[in-house]
Amino acid sequence: MIRIAIALCLLATGWSFPHGASAHPLAPSVLSFEPGGDGTVTMTWRAPATRATGQSLRPRVPESCEALGPAEQSRTEDGLAVIETVKLRCAREDMLGAVIGVHGFEDSTMNVVVRIVRPDGGVHHVILDAGTPELVVTAPEQRSHSFFEYLTLGVEHLLTGWDHLTFVIGLLVLFGWRRRLVAAVTAFTIGHSLTLALSVMGIVEVPQMAVEALIAMTIVVLALEMRSGAHGPVWKHPWSLPGALGLLHGLGFASVLFDAGLPAEEIPLALLGFNLGLELGQLMVIVMGWASYTALRSAIPSSWRSRPTIPAYAIGSLAAFWVIERTLAAFGILV
DSSP states (O other), X not given: OTTOOHHHHHHHHHHHGGGTTTOOOSSOEEEEEEEOSSSEEEEEEEEXXXXXXXXXXXXXXXXXXEEOSOOEEEEOTTSSEEXXXXXXXXXXXXXXXXXXXXXXXXXXXXXXXEEEEOTTSOEEEEEEOXXXXXXXXXXXXXXXXXXHHHHHHHHHHHHTOHHHHHHHHHHHHHHOSSHHHHHHHHHHHHHHHHHHHHHHTTXXXXXXXXXXXXXXXXXXXXXXXXXXXXXXXXXXXXXXHHHHHXXXXXXXXXXXXXXXXXXXXXXXXXXXXXXXXXHHHHHHHHHHHHHHHHHHGGGSOHHHHTOOHHXXXXXXXXXXXXXXXXXXXXXXXXX
């Protein structure tokens, strides 16, 4: 049981490539609407510069608004995100009754954070996805439900991040169904919570592409540890490597919460919701891994179950590919 369905590892590895192994956008796109004070509304679209193959989300101008000119395009200083800005003339400056939507969810696994600034300075947030591709702007007294929305976002973020799914499966192979596994996934969440909070508060800031390459490197280390088994340092200290990955992952996602302009009073609930969602996502993967192992155990040769060589090489090879690809992208060699 320690080797946990080697078929699961190969499935995770094979599934990663066709969905864009390079693309684990830690941040969803952000669509914001801000009143200009002169009767106009500025619509801003911020999206990752690199997207998974076949995934192309595009915002649409609400029917109750009219674009006053072509969109202006620019990139963030680090080149990782594209920003489009367009001035609108809307029926109402507060946009009440306007239908806000995004095209392309039918072939995308990404989310969009919608940020609506009220004329009185209040901010309303909603998350759009394939299940909710549009929203109707309602009265200001309707509050944002940041906790539940970011709880869902945390779950989806874990389940659609193939590198982190690979990491969790690697932990299953290494530790099996032992208390060490609980210590490992808990350390991941604690590390993620810490750096995410520090980053959102502006205390820590690290280039995202460097973080992505380091995340992939931790998976390479995990693959080496899978070969060592009970003789390796991660087995003896199960919190060490997952905790390090959690610290890195928290740095990666923080930029979106900051760019989305969450008001100070909503940040604690949003952070709590996202991190709890991430923990739930990990537990879901563990439960599904146990169920899949039970179903596939008879199909796995007994010689494979006692040796971690095959899953270690599968996970290690994929992670090494990510390291090379993301390092090249960090230096601008690969876009």
